[in-house]
Each structure stands twice: as C-alpha cells, then as structure tokens.
Amino acid sequence: MKKFLSIVMVTILSLSYNNTFAQEEESSAPALSISGSADAYYRAVLSGGTNDASDGSSLAPSTSFANQTGFALGMANVILGLEGEKSGFVADLVFGPRGTDAVFGSTTASSSIVNQLYAYWNVSEAVTLTIGNFNTFLGYEVISPTANYNYSTSYMFSYGPFSHSGLKADITLGEASLMLAVLNPTDATDYNPTGDYFFGAQLGFGGAYLNTILGDDFYQVDLTAGWDLTDAIYLGVNATKAKDNFTGAALYVQNSFSDDFSLGIRGEYFKDEGVGAIALDENVIDLTLSANYSVGALTIIPEFRMDMLSYDGFVEDNDGWDLTDPDDPFLINPTLSKSLSSFTLAAVYAF
Secondary structure: OHHHHHHHHHHHHHHHHHHHHHHHHHHHOOOEEEEEEEEEEEEEEEEOOOOOOOOOOOOOOOOOOOOOOEEEEEEEEEEEEEEOOOEEEEEEEEEOHHHHHHOOOOOOOOOOOEEEEEEEEEOOOOEEEEEEEEEOOOOOOOOOOOOOOOOOOOHHHHHOOOEEEEEEEEEEEOOEEEEEEEEOOOOOOOOOOOOOOEEEEEEEEOOEEEEEEEEOOEEEEEEEEEEEOOOOEEEEEEEEEEOOOEEEEEEEEEEEOOOOEEEEEEEEEEEEOOOOOOOOOOEEEEEEEEEEEEEOOEEEEEEEEEEEEOOOOEEEEOOOEEOOOOOOOEEOOOEEEOEEEEEEEEEEEEO
16 A cells, blocks of 8 residues: 555656746747737828828828828838747738838838848847848837837938848947848848848947948948937937938937826938938938827827928929929929928827
8 A cells, every 4th residue: 555655646746846847948938929019090281281192292201101191191101020038030010001011122012011020139138149131230219109108200310221131230338239231232131132132230339329321332321329418318319421321310309297198309310412312412300399198008199290391392282283294294383381280189009
C-alpha cells in the first residue's frame, strides 16, 4: 500500500511539474498583439476658398490628409505585431483615403494597404537590426492620427519622406541613441526601382534627434525635439532643409488643462525651393489651433487653421474653367487670396 501511495505521489508531482513547466514555457512564448485606429472628420473652408469641389476654387492648403470638404473619411489602421525576446515582426495595414495617400509609392494592389512591414532581431541589449518597410524617422509628425496632436498635417511632413524600405541598426549608447540605415529611394517601399541607395542616420540625446538622409546629389537634414516644460506645458520643435526642395521650421505648444482636455498650437514657416507645394521661392505660414478632448479611447479634435501665403495663390472665386484647349485649361477671372482659413472636426479612435 505504501508503495502504491508513493507511486501515486510521484505521478502527481511529475504531472504537476510538467504542467507548470508547460505553462511557463507557454507564458514566455511571444503573443500576437493587435492595435490600430479609425478616424473620420468634417471640414469646411471659412474664407479664401470654397466648399464646392466642382468650381475650381481652393478647397484646402496643399498638405497631406484632412484636405476634403464636408464629411470625409480618414483611415482604418490595423497593426499586427509579435514581440519575442530576440526577434519579432510588425505588419501595419491601412485602409481608406488617408492610408491610400500614405502609401502612394506602392506599385501593386496587394501592397497598397501596407503601411509598414518589417522584422527585427535584438542582437544584444544595445543593438537591434530591422529589415523591411518602416515609416520615416525624419520629421515631427507621422502618418497615424493617433500620434499627432493636430489633425491636419504640416507642409514639412507632407513633402518630406513618408516611408523607407531597407536595413537599419538601432544602437543604444548610454543616454544617447544612434540609428544607421541603408535605404531604397524615398517611398519606394515595394522594391528598388532604380538601383540607387540612400544612407540614413539619426542621433538622439535628451529629447532631441538629429536626422539625415543622403543620396546621389540629394540630402535632407532634420532636427526634431520635444520637452515637458512643466507638468502641463509641452514644447515641440522641428526644423528641416531638403536640398532643392524646401526649408522649414515649426513650433508645437500644448497645454493640458485636465487628463481629458488640452489645447495646442502649431506655427510653421515653409519655403518652397522646388518641391512644388506652392510657387517657387515663395513661402507660407501655417497657424493651427487644435483642442483634444478624450472620451475613453476616442479623441475629439476641433481645429481652426489659417494658411498665409507670401503671394496671391489661393483661388477664392472664379467664373469656371475655360476648356477650349483640354490640354491647357485655365480658370476664368479668378479672384485670388493670400490666405485660406478652415475648420475641421475630427474623431480618432485608438485601440
């Protein structure tokens, strides 16, 4: 009987040990994560343009996203990730107008919903290697509306790179960080169409990042920084120079009045030196006042924006199009304005 009880106890302990080991092994295995967002908005021109998309007047400033009138869609964003101790991957998929604009460099229907797709290897505690398609490291603003305070985007973001495909190394250097990358041409995310490669680098320290991308007869140098001045006040800075394209600078100031409500303003100066955002060698100042009101995972963003050109460039009114020559249509008797003001009400849900 004692022998029988001993066998039973050993069996129970063995099963318990094996089950505990299996649970520990299972809990240490990487788990699939799902996150993302959905956004929509209403936008109206207040002065300097029109809310009628058919009459040829200015509907919006020439920046990316949030540029339609009336009720409009942003995008649905679904991000799948698997983060292991040594390796992992991210598949970031986008659907809708904002997503389509973000991945404009895609060449096939299957890749036109891929915002990011990369795998990474934690070589050590200080070094991570990443290969694939990832959003740009230049600039202050990003594609996802969940990570921007203002709903509309800046000129510097709109005419800088959106994404890169390549190989990068992120290196921790004590309190500093260094990123080095070999990249396809900007926004050529599916493959390399020309055989040319770019070099990218980022040096970070104390909340500031110096970014650069270098290619054949091209460079862009970019400074991005952000600091909490007090518990309630935040200051962000972005300055950039892209050879033969543009020069710009912006300040972002936000004040939190409570856990759920804050106000922020973006002030941006942008000079066009060949990128085609506005007239060559002219400039524009963008002043954007936004509020963020949170209801759980939903953020409501009412926003007033004023774009002020250095020349008469917004079409405020006109007598329609002259289509006598279809290859060279022009507006009849346009009334031009230096400024365009608009109001946007956006809703962004993050999960």
